[in-house]
Amino acid sequence: MPRRRAVPTLASLCLQSLAQHMQSFWAKDYSDNYLDEYEFRFLVGPFNDLACGLVQELLRLLGTSRRLSRAALHLLLLPHLRQLSLRHCPALANNALGHLVVLRCQGLSSLDLGGCGRLSPAVLVDVAEGLPRLSRLGLAHTQANVQVLSAVGSCCRLLRELDVSGCRKVTPRALRHLGYDPLARAPGCPALRVLLARDLEPDGDAAAAVAFLLLALPRLDVLAHGAVPDALRLLHAGQLDGTADPEGFPALRELARGRGGPPLTLPLRQLEELEEDALGTGRAVCPRAEELSVWLGDGPGPAGLRELPAWECLSRLTLGCAGQRGRALAEVLPLAEALGTRLHALTLHGFSCPDPLSLPALLAGCPGLQSFSTELHVPPDPHAPAEPPTLPPRWATDLLPQGLPQLQSFSLALAGPVPAAHVPVLSSTLASVLSRAPRLQSLCLLALPFPLDSVLEPELGELQELSLAGSQVSPHTVWHLLGSEGPLRRLDLSRCPDIHRRDYDGFLQFVRRQRLDLDITWE
Structure with a gap:
């Protein structure tokens, strides 16, 4: 049977006791005497002696149990805290709290303010200027604006990951401040590797702005923005000319000269939302990409898919059918055979499965898979027999000769009814997965x-x-x-x-x- 609940460790019991009494004892005293005196620094309690990881765990316990109050949060903003997430309590994150974070937690390396919409842009600027050791900063769905991004680009020299997704005051052009400080005429965020910038406010020329980022941030290997494919086309075509920028940013051609080439190549590891006809461009500019997300049209065949095996580092792939007719799962089989054991993750959306044997054939061609997910539509079979086949008491499990020894995650979803003739093959496929994937x-x-x-x-x-x-x-x-x-x-x-x-x-x-x-x- 599933395992019995483990006996709690002494550390876990102590944290639970702290969480249970936090509000009734220490937080109550702080609320009654010091909560609105923001010059007050600390209240002595057992939480002051907790190691950094235990403070973070106590914050998590209070947050998930909905016992995290403003007073308790103030008390746990300790100098030795290295990671802080306010994503689970955005209602507590006001401007006064933002100032306290900067005042008390100078050693923070990771700060997640995702969803904290009450923090003003001025406070977010103070956060960027007052916490220079940050390596991860989450500003998704906040009031971040161009001034905030300018402060991040100028002050957060160690920043490796930044999330500004859903910020309605941020445009693609504003993102350029992350890569260059026009006042100091100096590069910004030299260590930035991951920038998540989905669902921003649109502006005139997103492709040029994103191309600027790709050239100005030399270590960037993940940039999540819808204009990345257009930016790659622009860079591949060499369309780098333009009038002088009135805001003081260097021209694309000047940045490109600093990147070497031709040909110009970028270190991006992950490419999202590529269309099938852009695969050649993507491979030319980003030859070391490891993870791709591709939309396939209603074309006559798998011509665009032939580009994918040429990516020597490709190991994680998502394919979606953007057209109305979709694609047959059998079209992916040559790709699976070409990628073979180096394909570790495969996700498929919107494919049809007229031949049920194409699913086990696909899995058998990728014995190195660690993760597989697909949503399939099974069209009706006009030649199916009127009577459903007799189902055996146990299913055959030999459809995957090599097995899936590395598989850890498997997901199969079916849209609509399934012809009875498909059931034996699909059932045997699932039985084969369960018996031949020991790490699932x-x-x-x-x-x-x-x-x-x-x-x-x-x-x-x-x-x-x-x-x-x-x-x-x-x-x-x-x-x-x-x-x-x-x-x-x-x-x-x-x-x-x-x-x-x-x-x-x-x-x-x-x-x-x-x-x-x-x-x-x-x-």
């Missing part, structure tokens, strides 16, 4: 419209997370899972048509009675 930890079988009882009958090895949302599974099989050996910790039975409230209540009672470390979801 996460399994999602979503909206599968055929019985899964016989597929889930064998022992599930090292499986920790199992989602059967919307699929056909009986209460008997769930009881089998509860009694089987293994480290299962999460079981999602949401919208399973054969699981009812009385079944769910019985499962919960068994888990509580046996003190199992297992969370079951049902609705």
